[in-house]
Amino acid sequence: MSSTDISINQDVHHVHEEHDHHHDQNFFQKYIFSLDHKVIAKQFLFMGILWAFIGGFLSILFRLQLGWPEATFTFLEPILGGWVENGKLNPEFYLALVTMHGTIMVFFVLTAGLSGTFSNFLIPLQIGARDMASGFMNMLSFWIFFISSIIMFFSLFLSTGPAAGGWTVYPPLSALPEAIQGSGSGMTMWLISMALFIVSQLLGGVNYITTVINLRTKGMSMTKLPLTIWAFFLTAIVGLLAFPVLFSAALLLIFDRSFGTSFFLSDIYIAGQALTNTGGSPILFQHLFWFLGHPEVYIVIMPAMGLVSEVIATNSRKPIFGYRAMIGSLFGITVLSFVVWAHHMFVTGMNPFLGSVFMFLTLIIAVPSAVKVFNWLATIWRGNIRFTSAMMFAIGFVSLFISGGLTGIILGNSAIDIQLHDTYFVVAHFHLVMGAAAFFGMFCGVYHWFPKMFGRMLDEKLGFVHFWATFIAVYLVFMPMHYIGIAGFPRRYYNWTGFETFNIFTDLNTFISIAAILGFSAQFVFLFNFIYSIFRGRRATENPWHSNTLEWTTPVLPGHGNWPGEVPTVYRWPYDYSKPGAAEDYIPQTVPFSQTQSSNLPSERDFE
Amino acid sequence: MITIAIGLSIILLLVILFLLFRIGTLTSIFRGSTERAAGTTKTSNRVNSVMLLLFLIVGGGAFAWSFADAWDDMTLPLASVHGAWTDNLFWTTMIIIGVVFVITQVLLFFYSYKYQHKDDKRAYYYPHNNKLEIIWTIIPAVVMAVLVFGGWKTWTKITSAAPEDAVVIEIMGKQFNWMVRYPGPDGKLGVARHTLIDATNELGVDFSDPASRDDIINPLQIHVPKGKPVLLKIRSRDVIHSVYMPHFRLKMDAVPGMPTKFWFVPSKSTNEMANETGNPDFKYELACTEVCGRGHFAMRYVIVVDEPEDYEAWLEQQTPFVEQNPQVLAKFTSENAEQAVAEAPQVEKAEEVKTEL
Numbered sequence: 001m002s003s004t005d006i007s008i009n010q011d012v013h014h015v016h017e018e019h020d021h022h023h024d025q026n027f028f029q030k031y032i033f034s035l036d037h038k039v040i041a042k043q044f045l046f047m048g049i050l051w052a053f054i055g056g057f058l059s060i061l062f063r064l065q066l067g068w069p070e071a072t073f074t075f076l077e078p079i080l081g082g083w084v085e086n087g088k089l090n091p092e093f094y095l096a097l098v099t100m101h102g103t104i105m106v107f108f109v110l111t112a113g114l115s116g117t118f119s120n121f122l123i124p125l126q127i128g129a130r131d132m133a134s135g136f137m138n139m140l141s142f143w144i145f146f147i148s149s150i151i152m153f154f155s156l157f158l159s160t161g162p163a164a165g166g167w168t169v170y171p172p173l174s175a176l177p178e179a180i181q182g183s184g185s186g187m188t189m190w191l192i193s194m195a196l197f198i199v200s201q202l203l204g205g206v207n208y209i210t211t212v213i214n215l216r217t218k219g220m221s222m223t224k225l226p227l228t229i230w231a232f233f234l235t236a237i238v239g240l241l242a243f244p245v246l247f248s249a250a251l252l253l254i255f256d257r258s259f260g261t262s263f264f265l266s267d268i269y270i271a272g273q274a275l276t277n278t279g280g281s282p283i284l285f286q287h288l289f290w291f292l293g294h295p296e297v298y299i300v301i302m303p304a305m306g307l308v309s310e311v312i313a314t315n316s317r318k319p320i321f322g323y324r325a326m327i328g329s330l331f332g333i334t335v336l337s338f339v340v341w342a343h344h345m346f347v348t349g350m351n352p353f354l355g356s357v358f359m360f361l362t363l364i365i366a367v368p369s370a371v372k373v374f375n376w377l378a379t380i381w382r383g384n385i386r387f388t389s390a391m392m393f394a395i396g397f398v399s400l401f402i403s404g405g406l407t408g409i410i411l412g413n414s415a416i417d418i419q420l421h422d423t424y425f426v427v428a429h430f431h432l433v434m435g436a437a438a439f440f441g442m443f444c445g446v447y448h449w450f451p452k453m454f455g456r457m458l459d460e461k462l463g464f465v466h467f468w469a470t471f472i473a474v475y476l477v478f479m480p481m482h483y484i485g486i487a488g489f490p491r492r493y494y495n496w497t498g499f500e501t502f503n504i505f506t507d508l509n510t511f512i513s514i515a516a517i518l519g520f521s522a523q524f525v526f527l528f529n530f531i532y533s534i535f536r537g538r539r540a541t542e543n544p545w546h547s548n549t550l551e552w553t554t555p556v557l558p559g560h561g562n563w564p565g566e567v568p569t570v571y572r573w574p575y576d577y578s579k580p581g582a583a584e585d586y587i588p589q590t591v592p593f594s595q596t597q598s599s600n601l602p603s604e605r606d607f608e
Numbered sequence: 609m610i611t612i613a614i615g616l617s618i619i620l621l622l623v624i625l626f627l628l629f630r631i632g633t634l635t636s637i638f639r640g641s642t643e644r645a646a647g648t649t650k651t652s653n654r655v656n657s658v659m660l661l662l663f664l665i666v667g668g669g670a671f672a673w674s675f676a677d678a679w680d681d682m683t684l685p686l687a688s689v690h691g692a693w694t695d696n697l698f699w700t701t702m703i704i705i706g707v708v709f710v711i712t713q714v715l716l717f718f719y720s721y722k723y724q725h726k727d728d729k730r731a732y733y734y735p736h737n738n739k740l741e742i743i744w745t746i747i748p749a750v751v752m753a754v755l756v757f758g759g760w761k762t763w764t765k766i767t768s769a770a771p772e773d774a775v776v777i778e779i780m781g782k783q784f785n786w787m788v789r790y791p792g793p794d795g796k797l798g799v800a801r802h803t804l805i806d807a808t809n810e811l812g813v814d815f816s817d818p819a820s821r822d823d824i825i826n827p828l829q830i831h832v833p834k835g836k837p838v839l840l841k842i843r844s845r846d847v848i849h850s851v852y853m854p855h856f857r858l859k860m861d862a863v864p865g866m867p868t869k870f871w872f873v874p875s876k877s878t879n880e881m882a883n884e885t886g887n888p889d890f891k892y893e894l895a896c897t898e899v900c901g902r903g904h905f906a907m908r909y910v911i912v913v914d915e916p917e918d919y920e921a922w923l924e925q926q927t928p929f930v931e932q933n934p935q936v937l938a939k940f941t942s943e944n945a946e947q948a949v950a951e952a953p954q955v956e957k958a959e960e961v962k963t964e965l
Contacts, residue, residue: 165899172864269845270846282866322741355767385724414759415697416698422898464656483682486684491899492904498905499895508678545647577733
């Protein structure tokens, strides 16, 4: 279907800038069940933003409990109803909040919202394709994600609550409704939702990979691809290999829960009776889960790395330093991400020898990550930096990635992890390195590509307010968590007042909660800016950032098929910024070397 | 009434903010900043770059101050031999990453400030430098290798087999408390099976096993002797729990169907620690660190480290479970004693195999 549209597009010679040529498409075809990758990307973005606000709101609820453990929360009754008992939050509901916050943020926002938005939007535009390889599969990917979202959302309103065994849903807790209420219908819906989510991810991933391999425009060799595309491409491969394993784990868990099998259950006595399950291993689930779970954090962070690399290069007006090393480090991370999963399991009773092996592999992965940071620093060195909102978020990303990434070296060390495992040190670590950092990558992408998505600019001043409020809040929330972690505070605790060892730092916890509330409030600045600018923002030009990549050669609002007329040919890599001898400080990829004689390096000439 | 007043003032505030935003937009249009390339506006660039530098200085200062301020609270007193090794490793690594942290953050913010946009300037075209890249690949690799080696040596020592003469204590997690069992004078824990659990026999001990007859169950506190190896045999009867003794730098999951273990040597008695911390009521605590349900945050047990002779004296005073609850034993001997005895060795074998997994 999309191919017929495209041929129409190619034949029409455009004299005006508007591209609603598809008179045969009705509203539903154009905006709801659209096959256009740009519309699907926006659908993912809207869903991602919606989910981010829900996930953020849940975290504010449990931060209230942690910040003011003695307070009464009767004022929350209108929202939470029966979950507030005598002014106190129900401890099981607290766990449900933590669980859903994790699930929503990791999967629905930072996987679907981030990869779904930018892979869909940028892959065809940056490689010079009319659309995704399969527009239909792409549409299916969104709508299956949508169904999965609805199921997950609905589970929040069950009388027994949503899944509550942590986002890692370790059985037996997640398998036995007797153990916790949330493991009843809430967990069933969690599993169904996740199964659908995985299907959606696989449909999307296959499409991204195929498109990048097959549909690159003339001249766009793999080594002329922007780093964004490399990041999306490798992310899709990681997802394609890792998600099916989570699917199998979910499937086996469904069997254990509903059909009496014993994959993960053994020797259990609960609710006054001994279960007949025998021979299963809860550790098996953890292996299966983390075989996805660890690559998952790279699925979250690699697209952000790609977006940030592109934005830093554009706004520093410099080529990204070490383009090939950047690709190489992405490759390194991709491969290593599959062989480090058991560092989440050092103290689960797993054979200590495995612990040694996984410690070794885990610490190796610090090397490509370090290379990336050094290369970003080298890119801004002696640049001519334009502080756009996107650039601010890119700088924020690098800062957060350093702060959070370094503590990974501590946690990856099995001997040190004995003490720190499942404490707030871990919480601080991963929120900085994959939570906040990936969010910053996502914001960076939204601010940078908003003009191409909606034809208008986001307000820069509001962007700066949003950046500074968020950046400061993130550090105020997560830096102090390290102290609490070093002091040994365990995760997922409703309160710590029962322990003498943990009966300190109450002021610090209140402080963190206040910072979290301020940080969350700042997101409404973004929400206002986003909605307002879609309708009333300043009109964008075709290439507002003076960027080199292909998407900026399309019209202000690219129509179905992206380029009116022929798809442009690519002659050079995407990072010819501030090339000595060139007239402008940027040379788009579509400019042949024959037109830039004054700036060509000795090896650079056209092949025709 | 107050709610309405608050609501109105919030709305008013939002309206004012919106108007400010509109005014700001209009003035920037009149100033002509929209005609310049995005991101090259002088004021914005200056403000943002100065803010970045300020963030580095003020933020760095605040971090250093708060770290120092929290120091006394966050450094937990240490009470085990292996804990000294892991603490040492932790702080060594912290210093290394601290140095990297400072260097990279300073460079990031300082470069951002220094190389802010100037109209008359052009960025330096510097696409790559292989030598530089090789250097900064190898340096982290070498540092990592050193850290891995240190970690691996410590990890191997900690997870090595417990000495033969270790004091054995069984800890079983359940929703939502811990059950503790000492093997008694014979030094052997009796066989236990989850099918034998009932309201009295919460550990599911098979009392037809002779080794179980002298087992001491659920003392008020866990007592361990100072300076002697202690082997914790850990299991769970319902969901996964995790035995966490922060002062001993000790953590191991309690997994249903798969017994785990951890051994350590306590290095300071409770009294010594009370003197050291100046807190006469000091108590070593055991907490759960694997989410296990509603009462996860309340699974507390107290551990007492005694001088060895005090420990022996304490152990003397404990009475075996069967003496306290003779009716439990009666049930076993009358019903299926022979069968249970016959089964016992097999079950124990199966458990041993699993323990070595």
